[in-house]
Amino acid sequence: MENKDIDAVVICSSTDTHAQIISEAAEAGKHIFCEKPIALDISKIDQAITAVKKAGVKLQVGFNRRFDPSFKKAKELVAKGTIGIPHLVRITSRDPEPPPISYVKVSGGIFLDMMIHDFDMARYLLDQEVVELMAVGSCLVDPAIGEAGDIDTAIVTLKYENGAWGTIDNSRKAVYGYDQRIEIFGSEGCVMVGNLKPTEVIVNSAKDTISDKPLYFFIERYQEAYLAEMEEFINCI
Amino acid sequence: MENKDIDAVVICSSTDTHAQIISEAAEAGKHIFCEKPIALDISKIDQAITAVKKAGVKLQVGFNRRFDPSFKKAKELVAKGTIGIPHLVRITSRDPEPPPISYVKVSGGIFLDMMIHDFDMARYLLDQEVVELMAVGSCLVDPAIGEAGDIDTAIVTLKYENGAWGTIDNSRKAVYGYDQRIEIFGSEGCVMVGNLKPTEVIVNSAKDTISDKPLYFFIERYQEAYLAEMEEFINCI
Amino acid sequence: MENKDIDAVVICSSTDTHAQIISEAAEAGKHIFCEKPIALDISKIDQAITAVKKAGVKLQVGFNRRFDPSFKKAKELVAKGTIGIPHLVRITSRDPEPPPISYVKVSGGIFLDMMIHDFDMARYLLDQEVVELMAVGSCLVDPAIGEAGDIDTAIVTLKYENGAWGTIDNSRKAVYGYDQRIEIFGSEGCVMVGNLKPTEVIVNSAKDTISDKPLYFFIERYQEAYLAEMEEFINCI
Amino acid sequence: MENKDIDAVVICSSTDTHAQIISEAAEAGKHIFCEKPIALDISKIDQAITAVKKAGVKLQVGFNRRFDPSFKKAKELVAKGTIGIPHLVRITSRDPEPPPISYVKVSGGIFLDMMIHDFDMARYLLDQEVVELMAVGSCLVDPAIGEAGDIDTAIVTLKYENGAWGTIDNSRKAVYGYDQRIEIFGSEGCVMVGNLKPTEVIVNSAKDTISDKPLYFFIERYQEAYLAEMEEFINCI
Structure with a gap:
């Protein structure tokens, strides 16, 4: 943090450390790229953002999917009116296997840990805020996830400010790979x-007739997106 | 009805006449194929079914999609365990264009007129009852549908007796054809x-790269299913 | 043939009887639909055509594939210039299994019995004559076919009058179904x-990821085409 | 060449310089990666290979497509018998646009410059030598290519040592991108x-229904293959 030759920091540590490091980096005048989420607690997020604003540095949160060429093109087509006025959005997001139970316990739960990407995607795709949502879900994949206080299967129905409807479905285990x-x-x-x-x-x-199953997980699926995301961060600072 | 050479009747008249004709046909000892729904009012449905039971004739309601080769194969794969224990069901059902407003007014509304097929499909696919559901929707396609007291876009989230979740989405207008x-x-x-x-x-x-849009509507899409449905009826009687 | 109420005949008998029946039907003033080929011997074909012309009746040879909705649309797109000036044509045509050896012996060989459809397709697609061709092939599927004097695998390269090139490949046995x-x-x-x-x-x-293999054989694949072909014949007479 | 710290050289210069640089590099004891082809003249190729053998260095010729994950998997499936005994091989290889006429003039012609990759692929896929071939072709894309003494459209039919047949088609201009x-x-x-x-x-x-056209050209299509190719070279030396 004290090294003057360093202009920016990339935070990939565990979630509970993000807010603190953001504040420190901001005070040190570094631009910041931080993996999602900033924190599980909204007051900590506010503190971090205040520190960033005060320092006048740039903060980018790692929503890698926004940089995926396919999702980006879909968003651009929507933005330029190719499909007219949006009525329905559907997001499917299923992991190939659940994380370790130790991770589940500190993850903040399926909505903050996993569906957070889909909430971001939902807003990104229409460039609209969500004004209402209904969430259901349960533990169908592994009872140990339930014992850890979380669920592994969830469906959210949401309403956009302009009247469109959306659904997101999540599962912690799609045996055929990362379903995005x-x-x-x-x-x-x-x-x-x-x-x-x-x-x-x-x-x-x-x-x-047999073809490949989908790419295994986020490292494979979003390789191009991670590169583009980091390039964007570098271009911004 | 009095013609002894006739063993069975096929009812394709408007919904409000179904229950009455079913009762008459049953009393006349005819087997009955009736287009869905039997009636919009559950007491009328009960009366019709009572008449059928009393007469000992057979009644088949026209859920044509159960006879579609693709949906049938999907159901069979689920039944034989190919995908393990079902966790999520997703049904997309969008018409190419809304019916005339005069029809909308007497249709019973989008859930009884259109999503009825998807409710049937939801039960058919898992061979399970639905125990709970949440419905949302609004009028996004044509304000005249709203003025007629109906909606044209709807999402239902449902829970099966064994714990699986499902979503159904309906739109009265998919410009690219019948989306099933x-x-x-x-x-x-x-x-x-x-x-x-x-x-x-x-x-x-x-x-x-350009390919065809989907088949236009139910006549084109379910041609094979209608034939198989009628064959099944004939085989049953 | 003597029945005045009959306007037309459909000839589906074995190839060696076609030419004779065509002549008889023509003399009797009947319009004729005849399965391909008219004969294996060009002089017999000429005799049959002469009889047809003399009688002023109509003769349609059963090239069913011309009535397939997909091939028809492809031809129409070419005709209206969608792909510009044609340079290359490629036709793949593989049967799911070889015919009985007894049939192979009287079939006229793979080119007259099987590739005849592809030669017709080659001309149909570009509406051009073929001016030159080179054929290679051998017996790779079943030695018994070779012993019967035929081959079971063949590739033909052909040149169209306007300079485009084409290739056709045939196999008597594609284990995955009818490859067209x-x-x-x-x-x-x-x-x-x-x-x-x-x-x-x-x-x-x-x-x-698993999907269906192709439809099994010509009955399944060209069902729609056979109906359209017969309709066309009826419309012509 | 005299720098002792350099173990290997990568030759990407124009074709007419390849053989000479290979000989020099071999004499200097460097391992060599050389873009295809080594030379247009078989005696020069022999000289270069002799120099390589004498020096005991390694020489890899840049047949990038062998490192493409899809082609590699196809070859492996064939090798392990998934499709039984090979009967037919079909290779389609069309560039998105012709090279400049100045390049065409020194390229060695479509067979040595472009189809060379497909000849290599033909041998690679079956791990068999080709024993016979028939080539046809003409100038359909651009008359200037013909004036430069070359053709731009070609079909080759080939026979493998074990009896299988193959076809390769090439065009210098597929408006929809690199067709591989x-x-x-x-x-x-x-x-x-x-x-x-x-x-x-x-x-x-x-x-x-609209989807993307294929990737534009070899840089886009074989990005992964180029990386894997160079990794393989580095692993070998």
């Missing part, structure tokens, strides 16, 4: 983003 | 059914 | 037709 | 590799 799909339906059409696969190989066998 | 997709996600995988297209033509142009 | 694909590549793009499948079901499993 | 597809058909099935697209976005419009 979106769909925006409007008065003039529908934009969809499907999953990415490691190869374009298709096998026609005597039994069926 | 389902997805059942479980502990061991996911089964999806996509839309059908009139041809398998793909055009690679200097601008993009 | 075409592709026309031109100065402004490319039109492709893929295979049709019985359902639109996709399964995401822990191992891979 | 392969297909290996055998006694037990078929493996295909399709094109890669920049995003997984699909738009359903009132007119049709």
